[in-house]
Each structure stands twice: as C-alpha cells, then as structure tokens.
Amino acid sequence: MSIRCAKCPLRARKAFKSLSDEDLAFMERFKTGELHVEAGTPVVIEGAKSPHFHTVLSGAALRTKLLADGRRQVVNFVFPGDLVGLQSSLLTEMAHGVEAVTDMRLCVFSRERLWELFRSSPARAYDLIWLAATEERSLGEMLLSAGRRDARERVAALLLYLGRRAEESAFSDTRLETPFPFRQQDLADAAGLSLVHTNKMLQSLRAARLIRIADGTMTILDETRLKEAAMTDEEPGEQGRPLL
Amino acid sequence: MSIRCAKCPLRARKAFKSLSDEDLAFMERFKTGELHVEAGTPVVIEGAKSPHFHTVLSGAALRTKLLADGRRQVVNFVFPGDLVGLQSSLLTEMAHGVEAVTDMRLCVFSRERLWELFRSSPARAYDLIWLAATEERSLGEMLLSAGRRDARERVAALLLYLGRRAEESAFSDTRLETPFPFRQQDLADAAGLSLVHTNKMLQSLRAARLIRIADGTMTILDETRLKEAAMTDEEPGEQGRPLL
DNA sequence: CGCCTGGTTGACTATGTTCAACCCTCGTGG
DNA sequence: CCACGAGGGTTGAACATAGTCAACCAGGCG
Numbered sequence: 001m002s003i004r005c006a007k008c009p010l011r012a013r014k015a016f017k018s019l020s021d022e023d024l025a026f027m028e029r030f031k032t033g034e035l036h037v038e039a040g041t042p043v044v045i046e047g048a049k050s051p052h053f054h055t056v057l058s059g060a061a062l063r064t065k066l067l068a069d070g071r072r073q074v075v076n077f078v079f080p081g082d083l084v085g086l087q088s089s090l091l092t093e094m095a096h097g098v099e100a101v102t103d104m105r106l107c108v109f110s111r112e113r114l115w116e117l118f119r120s121s122p123a124r125a126y127d128l129i130w131l132a133a134t135e136e137r138s139l140g141e142m143l144l145s146a147g148r149r150d151a152r153e154r155v156a157a158l159l160l161y162l163g164r165r166a167e168e169s170a171f172s173d174t175r176l177e178t179p180f181p182f183r184q185q186d187l188a189d190a191a192g193l194s195l196v197h198t199n200k201m202l203q204s205l206r207a208a209r210l211i212r213i214a215d216g217t218m219t220i221l222d223e224t225r226l227k228e229a230a231m232t233d234e235e236p237g238e239q240g241r242p243l244l
Numbered sequence: 245m246s247i248r249c250a251k252c253p254l255r256a257r258k259a260f261k262s263l264s265d266e267d268l269a270f271m272e273r274f275k276t277g278e279l280h281v282e283a284g285t286p287v288v289i290e291g292a293k294s295p296h297f298h299t300v301l302s303g304a305a306l307r308t309k310l311l312a313d314g315r316r317q318v319v320n321f322v323f324p325g326d327l328v329g330l331q332s333s334l335l336t337e338m339a340h341g342v343e344a345v346t347d348m349r350l351c352v353f354s355r356e357r358l359w360e361l362f363r364s365s366p367a368r369a370y371d372l373i374w375l376a377a378t379e380e381r382s383l384g385e386m387l388l389s390a391g392r393r394d395a396r397e398r399v400a401a402l403l404l405y406l407g408r409r410a411e412e413s414a415f416s417d418t419r420l421e422t423p424f425p426f427r428q429q430d431l432a433d434a435a436g437l438s439l440v441h442t443n444k445m446l447q448s449l450r451a452a453r454l455i456r457i458a459d460g461t462m463t464i465l466d467e468t469r470l471k472e473a474a475m476t477d478e479e480p481g482e483q484g485r486p487l488l
Numbered sequence: 489c490g491c492c493t494g495g496t497t498g499a500c501t502a503t504g505t506t507c508a509a510c511c512c513t514c515g516t517g518g
Numbered sequence: 519c520c521a522c523g524a525g526g527g528t529t530g531a532a533c534a535t536a537g538t539c540a541a542c543c544a545g546g547c548g
Contacts, residue, residue: 065388068477073391075384087381090374095381118366125369126362130334132376137331137339139383140319144309146390147317147436151504183526192391194505199528231311395536427494438537443496 035106039181043104044085046097051111053085059104060171060181063096064189074190076138077162077182079169083131089114102181138165146192149231154191155201156230159211163220180218205229279350283425287348288329290341295355297329303348304415304425307340308433318434320382321406321426323413327375333358346425382409390436393475398435399445400474403455407464424462449473 035054037043043061044050061078075096078084088094089111118125141161145154162182163175172178188198205211210226212219220226227233279298281287287305288294305322319340322328332338333355362369385405389398406426407419416422432442449455454470456463464470471477 063384065384067388067392067475069475071392073388075387086373087377090377091381095384115366115370118370122359122362122366122369125366125373126359129330129369129373129376132373132380133331133334136376136380136383137335139380139387140307140309140339143319143383143387143390144311144317146387147433148311148315185526189391195527196506196529197504200504203528231313233312429494439495440497440538441536444536447496 032110033108035108037100037104037106039100039102039104041100043098043100043106044088044094046095047093048088048097049093050085050088052108053083053089053111053114054106054108056080056082056084057105057107059100059102061098061100061104062182062186062190063098065096072189073192074186076135076142077165077190079165079171081169083128083135086128086132101186142190151191151193151197152201152204152229153231154193155187155198156205156210156226157232158187158191159205159218159220160223160226160230160232163218176220176223178218180213180216276354277352279348279352281344281348281350283344283346283348285344287342287344287350288332288338290339291337292332292341293337294329294332296352297327297333297355297358298350298352300324300326300328301349301351303344303346305342305344305346305348306426306430306434307342309340316433317436318430320379320386321409321434323409323415325413327372327379330372330376345430386434395435395437395441396445396448396473397475398437399431399442400449400454400470401476402431402435403449403462403464404467404470404474404476407462420464420467422462424457424460 032052034057037059039059043054046064046066056078058080060080061084063075063078065073065075067073078098084098084106085094087096138161141157145157149157162180163172163178166172166178167175184198184202185195187202188195191198193201202211202213205226206213208225208229210220210222210229212221276296278301281303283303287298290308290310300322302324304324305328307319307322309317309319311317322342328342328350329338331340382405385401389401393401406424407416407422410416410422411419428442428446429439431446432439435442437445446455446457449470450457452469452473454464454466454473456465
C-alpha cells in the first residue's frame with residue numbers, strides 16, 4: 001500500500017467527468033492522499049476505528065461481515081465512486097470489512113475534516129447522504145434476495161445487479177458485458193448460498209443461455225429472460241440526482 | 245391520518261431529552277406538521293415519490309419490500325427517532341414501503357427545505373448522515389442473519405436486535421422487557437423464514453427458557469445464552485456519537 | 489353465534505448443504 | 519523442462535434444514 005496524491009473526487013459516481021475546476025480545487029483541500037491496495041488484501045477491517053475514509057477511484061471490492069465461527073457474508077460490492085470507511089468516521093467503528101478484489105486506487109480523506117466539510121460545503125455534504133441513501137437502497141436489494149428469493153433467482157438477481165452497478169460506476173462500458181473479477185465463492189457469500197449450489201445455479205443459467213462467464217468477463221446474453229429468472233420488474237431508470 | 249403540529253426533533257434517537265430550546269426553535273422552521281397513522285396502515289408506499297419525509301415521534305413500523313409475486317421481506321424495523329421517507333427526497337422514489345405496526349406520530353418535513361437545511365444547519369445535516377449510516381449498519385446486520393445464520397440463530401439475533409433498538413429509541417425502558425407489537429409473520433418476513441418454521445424456532449427458544457413472548461410483551465430471560473444462540477459477540481457499546 | 493386473525497402442531501416434501509471426488513491452469517522450484 | 523502444489527471451478531450422492539400443507543385452537547368483534 002502506497003500513498004500518493006491525485007485528483008480525488010468525493011462523489012465520483014456519475015460525476016467523474018462533470019467535476020468543475022472549482023470542484024477539484026475544493027477537493028484538493030480535503031483529500032490527504034491517494035491510496036493503492038493490491039487485489040486480495042483488506043482495505044479496512046471490520047470493527048476497526050480509522051481516522052480516514054475513502055472514495056474509490058478505480059477497482060472493485062467487497063464489503064464483508066463475519067460471524068464468530070468464520071461464516072462470511074458479502075454485504076455489498078464496491079465500485080468506483082463508492083465511499084469506503086465513512087462508518088468509522090460517523091459511528092465509532094466499522095460494521096463491516098472491505099476486501100479489494102482487484103488492485104484499487106482510493107482517495108483518502110481525514111475524519112477530522114469531515115465536520116469542516118459539512119460547514120463549508122453543504123453541496124458536498126448533500127452528496128454524502130445521497131451516497132449513503134444509495135448504499136442503503138442496495139443493501140435493501142441484497143436483503144430482499146437473501147430473504148425471499150430462491151437460489152436461482154438470487155444468483156440471477158445478483159448478476160443483474162453487478163452488471164448495473166458496473167455500468168453506472170463506469171467500471172464497465174455496458175452492463176451486458178463487464179469485467180468480472182469475482183470468485184464463485186464471493187457470489188455465494190453475497191447470495192447466502194453454499195459454493196456448490198451457487199455453481200449449480202450458474203450452470204443452470206448458463207445452460208439456459210442467459211449468461212456467460214469466462215476469462216474474467218461476464219456477458220448477459222438475454223437480459224429480459226434473466227430478469228424474469230430473477231423475479232425483477234424494476235427498471236434502472238434515472239435513479240440518482242446529486243443536487244447541484 | 246390527520247396532521248397537526250408539535251415539537252418535532254429531527255434526530256430524536258438518543259436526543260429526545262437533550263434538545264435545546266435553540267434546537268426546538270430551529271426545527272419549528274422546518275417541520276410542516278405532525279402526522280398520525282393507525283396501526284396496520286401504510287405510512288409510505290414502495291416506489292412512491294413523496295414531497296415529504298418524516299421523523300418518528302412515537303410508535304413502531306416495518307420497512308418492507310415486495311417481490312412481483314407477493315413475497316414480502318421486512319428490511320428493517322422502525323422505532324422512535326428513525327427517519328422515514330428520506331429516500332424519496334434524495335433518490336427519485338422509495339426503495340421500500342413502511343407499514344405502521346402500532347399507532348404512530350410522525351413529524352413531517354418537506355423535501356424542498358432539505359437543501360435549505362443543508363445550507364443553514366450543517367449540524368442537522370451531520371445528524372442526517374449519522375442516521376443514514378446507522379440505518380446502513382442495521383441493514384448489514386439483517387443481511388448477515390438472512391445470509392449466514394440458520395433459522396434458530398436468526399430469530400435469536402432478531403429478538404436481541406429488537407430489544408436493543410427498543411431500548412435505544414426509548415420505545416422501551418429496557419431491552420430485556422419490551423412492548424412487542426409484532427406478529428410472528430413479521431418476524432418470519434424479517435428473518436427470511438416461513439411463518440411455521442419461525443413459530444417452531446420461537447417455541448425452541450421458549451422451551452430453552454431464553455425468552456418469553458406474551459400479552460404484547462417480549463421478555464429476554466437469559467441474555468447471555470440468547471446471544472450464544474444467536475452467534476453474536478458484539479457488545480452494544482457506545483455506538484452513536486452525533487456531533488454537537 | 490360465527491367469523492376472522494393470529495398462533496400452534498404434525499406429517500410430508502423439497503430445496504439447498506455437505507462431503508468427496510476430480511479437473512484445469514498457473515506459478516514456482518528442483 | 520518437468521513436477522508439484524495451490525486456487526478455483528465442476529460434479530454426483532447422501533443428508534439435513536426449512537418449506538408446504540393441513541388441521542386445530544383461542545380470543546375478539548360484529
């Protein structure tokens with residue numbers, strides 16, 4: 001892990017290209033550095049108290065929670081533009097860990113300046129809750145899957161979700177053909193299924209010619225039928241709207 | 245549903261007694277009324293676009309999501325001090341519905357003034373993300389249960405959670421003996437289990453003399469053993485710290 | 489009185505887990 | 519250059535956990 005500096009947008013999601021010079025100048029004052037983490041290493045630890053939080057510039061990660069006996073639940077996926085570690089600044093410690101799945105670049109902010117940010121830049125503060133509200137919406141999706149979808153629906157819904165997130169975050173150009181650095185174990189832990197059964201559901205979706213996953217790339221072959229398989233009606237629509 | 249006015253704390257959780265006159269005067273400017281809803285009726289509808297959001301003054305509710313074929317997932321429980329409907333102000337529509345479980349009193353805020361609030365009162369804005377971060381932490385808990393705990397652990401963890409939330413929100417005096425307006429169906433939909441199996445797990449916990457639920461009251465008879473049954477190690481500790 | 493809601497229980501079934509192989513690829517060291 | 523081992527993926531068979539179906543009970547309300 002090395003620390004250097006660069007342009008660090010606080011709300012990168014859908015704002016990467018639209019940041020004004022003024023915005024950038026603003027962020028310069030608040031960022032304290034740029035953080036690089038390698039694939040497979042933890043970015044933050046569950047239960048940790050950190051003086052920093054981050055914005056993801058590039059790469060992907062998992063938010064994970066552990067049970068005492070080692071059972072792991074992937075609570076959400078992290079894509080460029082997401083916040084990491086804000087909880088440790090607002091609450092006293094992180095309620096989940098974050099593990100890098102690819103090499104990542106993160107922008108570092110210091111906890112002390114959070115309050116300063118609130119006073120001096122309401123627009124930025126607004127972006128922050130927007131991000132928080134979006135994260136909450138995602139967790140709700142995941143919870144609906146884990147609680148009420150059967151195995152096949154879960155993995156179908158999960159793949160659709162990952163495609164959508166990848167596209168929205170510019171991690172991928174399109175949701176139908178995206179880089180896919182995740183292991184089946186990660187999908188299983190996200191869906192709340194065993195590895196073996198997750199594999200079988202993937203086979204089933206592959207046999208039905210709905211998806212293809214190979215060489216680190218996921219392809220959604222038939223989006224409408226995949227949505228049916230996932231019991232989803234929701235249109236992505238224009239979800240976000242960071243004010244200003 | 246009727247609308248009247250009263251003292252409307254924006255961050256009521258753990259702040260009910262600590263609001264200054266200044267705080268109250270401030271809130272007066274932003275609230276637009278007080279809302280009363282009866283037990284069993286919806287407060288906000290999933291997918292709705294509302295010009296208002298709320299703070300809960302009294303009563304309890306469920307956040308619910310529905311699948312196309314009617315399967316229901318309870319995504320979280322709402323207690324006094326919680327925010328309701330903020331999503332509809334930040335995103336374009338609500339990602340979940342909210343159903344009152346008891347009669348409720350809510351404080352009404354208008355969406356338009358949200359931005360004004362951010363500019364004029366950073367402290368309040370800070371409270372808002374604090375609340376959002378707390379909600380996210382709760383959803384993570386629920387997701388961990390749904391994904392990785394077995395049936396008995398889930399209902400044990402759920403009851404512990406409800407006790408803790410009830411105490412923290414002053415819905416109850418103590419987490420060990422709290423009013424319990426929820427149906428077994430609500431617990432089942434929160435745990436991601438069938439009604440029948442939820443009932444059997446409750447019987448099991450009752451037979452083990454860990455809990456008692458009767459006459460609208462839940463009693464935790466042996467908290468430490470209940471925590472073991474839930475695979476929980478986490479101490480409640482001092483979680484929150486709304487700045488200022 | 490009779491229905492409706494919510495809770496309780498048993499028997500049967502099904503979905504998903506566990507266990508145990510086996511396969512392939514890739515990186516490393518003899 | 520090949521052998522080896524580790525990580526990830528694939529598959530079948532046995533098993534267990536949780537779901538479904540169906541019935542019954544108790545209290546409350548019209």
